[in-house]
Amino acid sequence: MRNRWTPFRVTVLSLLTAGTLTGVAGPASAETTAVRMDYTCTTSAGPTVELTAWVVGGLPNDGMGPNSVANHDVALVDVDLDLRELRPALPVGGGVRLDGDSTAKLDARIVGPDGTRTTQAAFTIAPTWITDVQRTAVRAAGAFPVQRLTTAGYYDLRVDDLTLALRPERADGTPLGTVTASCSHDPAQNDLLGTIWSQSVFIERPVRPSAPRVVSTTPTSVTLTWDASPWWNPTAGYDVYLDGGHVTFVTEKQVTITGLTPDKQHRAKIVTKDVQGIQSAMSQGLIFTLPRA
Template sequence: MRKSRSTFRITGLSLASVLLAAGLSTGAAGPASAQTSAVRMDYTCTTSAGPTVALTVWVVGGLPDDGAGPNSVSYSSYSYIDVDLDLRELRPALPVGSGVRLDGDSTATLDAHLTGPDGTRTTRAAFTLAPTWITDTRSAAVRARGAFPAQYLNTPGAYDLHVDDLALTLRPERADGTPLGTITASCSHDPAQNDVVGTIQSQAAHFDRPIRPDALRVVSATPTSVTLAWDARSWWNPTAGYNVYLDGGHVVFATEKQTTITGLTPDTQHRAKVVTVDVRNSWSNPSEGLIFTLPRA
């Protein structure tokens, strides 16, 4: 006889009581903020420039909080895992001289695997580098933002996120925009090193919430502003509006599926997300993050 999976259903209004019963605090009817965890990785990189590079990387994961409790998701829903990189000591791969610039033309990929109750699955995150001027590769920190593809953690249980190999494609340029060629690097770490960014708990539960927005996109951008748009549809109750977040902080409540954010800094990288709010103040899970870079002044 087939054994049926035991699940329970939580509505938006009963979620707060579940959190309290679990000993977790809850505020308004909004979703829990993503829990940040990090691991330091020491990579040895083979570069197209010739020398071998010792690279220190902080891998910072924004693990989803889509269930009842930190770093939890429903087994029946997809989830997004954000990940950022803080790369240090890019020497001697870069021809620094009087200083070079790296920006979104430079990219990276990070291999990873999830180990859980259904075995091991591999995944890969793609990154774009934030605009960075480098004058000293010893002290300069190059940052990049990315995300793993949507994950369905179909079997309830704990899933550990392990970091694997890193690949870089760097396209440095001079201050006047003159390109300095392309440098690639293939990086591996000591397999004995701790490589777990964090653990995600897949729960045998359904969470009845408004449908999360999707297709978040940039409509237009200036050096100090950006106009975002997204797609969304209503749930059981009519939609009241949308909370828009930039780099984890709330910036605006929009009543339409589009908004303009002003007062930003030129030549900076950001991650935006949107949450649907219905007329009963139930909140959806956050949309997939959108990473964008504003133009130079």
């Protein structure tokens, strides 16, 4: 017979006073985990490619402790790819460029107390120049679809096969067609990206912002907006994070970030703060790439 979990209710401020969570007045950063996957890829260009991928996941830290989430809340899992040695699959010939037109998808399984479910993370490739004499790492940013881990307990996130759709181009923008790759790994290889602890607890705090989106970009700036809902206390404003670092605090549901580097990929997140300084969990990440100068 399955154990029954009795939910209990806490507030962010009471957690801070009790010392249950360190620094909980601010949003908890996602716990970073990583696993190395060695893939054998069949490509549309002909050659079979041996590819190494570091899969880096940002597990939720929204509950009472690392890698945790309240079972009434959603679990947001960021994931990045660090792909090594794509040259054999591409018509390099002196150098080609990959950017956000190139994509990847990563299959995964979530194994928990309510059984096994499948999911798939979608990625966009960061701008990368690949030459025939350079062992360049190709990086991609993405996320798994929102998960609801409603049965309290531990959930293992295990990664599986990888597919690529690469669209190389010359430096002048001339497209070189699409190269696809279907990649499988040794089933005996460790595939555990991390474990999420779903807790029977209700944490009272502001509602996290939703639907972050890009309004406009220039080679060195971006304007973002998002949706937000009030809770018990009035909202003071919103903390904006870029690539894991705090950028600014704004009072409106929009921000313009300047001084950025052209042709670079970023992930932005938003946090609501109320007049008592209580903060929400972080929004879902928004991935975008600035245009070339």
